[in-house]
Ligand SMILES: NC(=O)C1=CN([C@@H]2O[C@H](COP(=O)(O)OP(=O)(O)OC[C@H]3O[C@@H](n4cnc5c(N)ncnc54)[C@H](OP(=O)(O)O)[C@@H]3O)[C@@H](O)[C@H]2O)C=CC1
């Protein structure tokens with residue numbers, strides 16, 4: 491039983507919070523929440539739809555005037571308190587996350603700290619939504635620019651980061667005076683509801699934040715069609731992102747999209763290979779390969795190709811697969827059977843097109859949705875893994891000869907989220923970083939995520955930036971005040 495593992499079992503909420511009230515679905519329907527490591531049902535949440543979502547939106551609209559009228563310091567104190575409560579409950583929140591998502595407990599703890607860091611950062615940055623005074627072109631006028639909260643916002647979030655993707659959106663929204671409705675992924679609602687519970691304890695007022703679980707189609711349609719919602723922030727697949735963008739066009743919402751990737755990880759001959767292996771393990775196998783910034787394609791230069799493949803396979807072979815709640819686990823289960831089957835099909839395709847299996851390559855003996863961490867050498871561009879995001883623990887390793895060639899191959903995708911390069915050559919670092927059509931480039935590191943840095947992609951990987959000082963802009967409107975009559979008044 492999950493609640494027996496928690497210091498504070500009241501963090502497990504199985505109702506949604508709308509307008510400060512914990513509620514069931516109008517028709518009483520529920521959805522089971524399962525542990526992907528065991529298949530065990532660990533809870534149930536309401537299957538809400540259009541009407542409940544509309545009520546949450548209306549409550550957010552009613553709560554907006556009072557929330558935006560508070561001073562930035564007052565709002566930011568609440569967000570800061572929320573941060574403190576996340577950290578005070580880190581262990582319980584991590585346990586809930588691992589139970590419903592599967593990632594190793596150490597990664598869940600790290601995600602709670604990462605999620606909390608967004609609240610801490612925006613509780614400070616929210617006080618700095620500065621405007622401007624622009625030098626006038628006519629002495630009778632003053633040109634003043636003010637920043638205002640955009641209004642009622644909505645967040646639709648994925649299962650792979652059940653806490654951080656919520657705080658990365660709700661933190662800036664609430665800090666600058668917006669209100670928000672969150673629709674978490676159906677696979678991981680308990681983390682979202684636990685965050686909501688802590689948000690209420692922190693003093694978030696009724697209606698300022700609501701969490702609605704249930705039918706993604708119905709909730710999504712209400713969010714995108716309702717004119718009250720002025721902004722939608724989405725993290726998830728490119729396919730759903732495009733659909734939501736199309737649906738939002740009619741009401742001309744401001745949009746942030748954080749979508750899929752096809753990250754290249756480029757290792758040059760002059761790289762520190764051991765450092766590159768360390769980075770590769772993080773950039774590829776974190777969250778069992780299920781992050782949008784996970785490496786999808788390794789490109790390794792000729793002279794170090796064999797050495798890199800051998801070292802990577804040796805390190806990957808040692809990774810411990812198992813239930814994330816067990817302390818030693820490094821690779822948890824895939825989120826569901828469909829994800830496992832996608833990984834299987836990518837591996838099968840790669841091996842049928844000349845890939846050389848160095849380790850892994852099949853379902854793990856533990857059964858369920860566990861898959862062996864895998865390394866495939868001699869990858870080539872005819873393989874599906876070259877084009878599609880695998881979203882699983884598979885490393886295809888491509889060989890390259892020249893810098894120009896690898897930049898061109900790395901950019902040969904519709905995606906442009908994260909890229910990684912390993913080289914000790916300073917001028918090359920600049921050339922390659924500038925040549926890569928990606929929103930983020932890790933240089934001699936496999937871990938780029940940081941609340942103080944701008945996270946986001948180019949091309950079909952999305953629109954907008956989250957985290958950092960840039961992440962606040964998406965929740966603000968710029969208003970221009972033209973003040974005349976200065977000389978005559
Ligand atoms: N960029 C990223 O970080 C992520 C990328 N992905 C990629 O997408 C693939 C599929 O994963 P999946 O979880 O299905 O991703 P989705 O894009 O389907 O899910 C992300 C969120 O969108 C919701 N959603 C799904 N369909 C709709 C809709 N029609 N209207 C409104 N909301 C909707 C989901 O709800 P619900 O859970 O209820 O379906 C979830 O809350 C992965 O294998 C991976 O390749 C997935 C997650 C994150």
Ligand SMILES: O=C(O)CCCC(=O)O
Pocket residue numbers: 648650651654725726780781782783939945
């Ligand atoms: O994978 C994702 O859905 C985005 C979050 C990843 C990160 O912030 O590191």
